[in-house]
Amino acid sequence: MKKLLFLFCFLLCANAFSQILSSSVEKKTIALGEVNHIVVTINNLRNEKVSAAPENELLPFHFEEVKDSIAQTQDVYYRRIEFAVFEEGKFTIPELEFKVGQRVLKTIPYEIDVINTAQKTDQINDIMNNKDVKLDVKDYWELYKWYVLAAIALIALIIAIIIFIKWGRKPKDSPVVATNQTLKELDSLKKKKYVESGNYRSFYVELIDISRKFITKQYRLPADVLLTDDLIDLIKKNNTISQENERVVEDVFLRGDLVKFAKTFPDQQTMEKDFADIREFVKRSSKDLEFENLRKDV
Template sequence: MPTPRHILISLIALSSLFGCKKEESKPLPKDQLTVEYSIDRDVLQVGDPVELNVTVYYPENGVLQLPPIGRGKEIVQLKRDSSVASREDGLKQSTTQYRITSFRLGDFPVSTNSITCAVGEQMLTTSFPEAVLHVKSALTADASDKLEDIKAVRKLPDVIPRWVWIVLGAALVAFLAGLITSRLWKNRKQRTPEPPPLPPHVIALNALQALWDKGLLEKDECNLFYTELSMILRIYLDGRFQLNAPDQTTEEIVWEMSRSVELNQAQQDILQEFMKQADRVKFAKDHPDRQTMENAFNTTKQFITETKVENEPESKIENRKSEIGNS
């Protein structure tokens, strides 16, 4: 007689035998579309992502077309990945993974369009999965819909205290005031105006005296004597008659002075004779005696004295000479 233990073992064996038997899958039709889908959640808050997987089985020689599911702010497609694989039963399997969300409150179907598949001249059609998103507000039920007032701008503390800027500004003003006062104090007295330049004849007569004091006549240095004497006369002509005499030839000076109405014929002859005599000494190596050199000196001095401008008394000229000497 079988014991209870034997009966229990037999039941377990029978249960294992029938329980491990694999359930055969139902064959899919080949003349129509089969759609399966899964969604990780259908209740969400605004902006939360939702994963939607859509699998379509269709004929091997068919061309599958899935509709777009983006629709304004109600349904926003964030990402879409697709893959296609062939099956042993002669069908193709298309798997599409959507990541979607919504920025509107309410209930919104993911898509109301159809899935189509062209098989030759035949068009197979089926509806998109009836997935609906239920978008809820993140606010609590007792939350107020009134906007809060904007808070006042909060001023950040100054990096440098205000009193430091005040002290620096006062110091700058004091420095500028002291600088201006110092310069005004230094320039409180007007500078004495410089005396006007000496007349050309005074400059020439002073130069003649300096030449005479060199003693070139006693040293018999006639070339140097005539060179300096002719330069004194040329500078005088430049200042007195506005000639460029230091850079002109003797012929140019004589020709221009011959047209001057301020010289009489005797003065023109004196000028011409001296200039030619000086050229003979400087360029032709002429060597006049001491008496001739003294005559040339006196003639030049006479020419300057006779042709000077008589527009200032000698006393004023002497005063100006002393002022220039003191300065």
């Protein structure tokens, strides 16, 4: 008798001072999308910390958590989770674990039956009858203005791309640009006053160098790498440069080679004439290209 009384007292004390977990689910059968809830309560905490899955992560995959509320005092832990299921069938809420201090408490599993309450024969009625609304031009503009503006912007972009591809890079390689650039280089050469000082070698070296770069760029001939005789022969066979310009190039380039190797010593008048002839050759070059383009068209 004393043993039974002692055992009863021990169990009573154990229950009185241990944590008690309880849980409940509102409905075991719910409709598709219907909100249900489960409540978990732990009593007799005595300031023990409760650890569990974070908010909105306690229930398994098929249960869409709508709201997860947690409240805790010194003695009570309370958690209410509202959820919905959007698939038909039977789904199980497994044992949910809650750690209180060093002790792990678990809820009992619950089976939830989800049904589709809609029937194929159900009639769906509009709240109110449809009305015919007459739209004017302003209304159509408000409806479709962004589509129209997007189409205009796309067309403008395509046109801009075509213009850039067709003409955007042309000015950089156009005959006029090459001519103007070479004329500026010739003016810079003149300012060095090689002619006045009698520095004929430097004058012809730079004059021919400028002329070679110009022929290479303007006529697409490899004047920058060919020897003078080979270049003159190529010019005559190519027929791109007019005969007048051919004579200028031949005379000045051959004289430049003679000066370079100290086989001739030109006077100031000859140097000024060669400079003027090359300058006029550069100016006339655009006519050579115009004629060449006409010949290709024919």
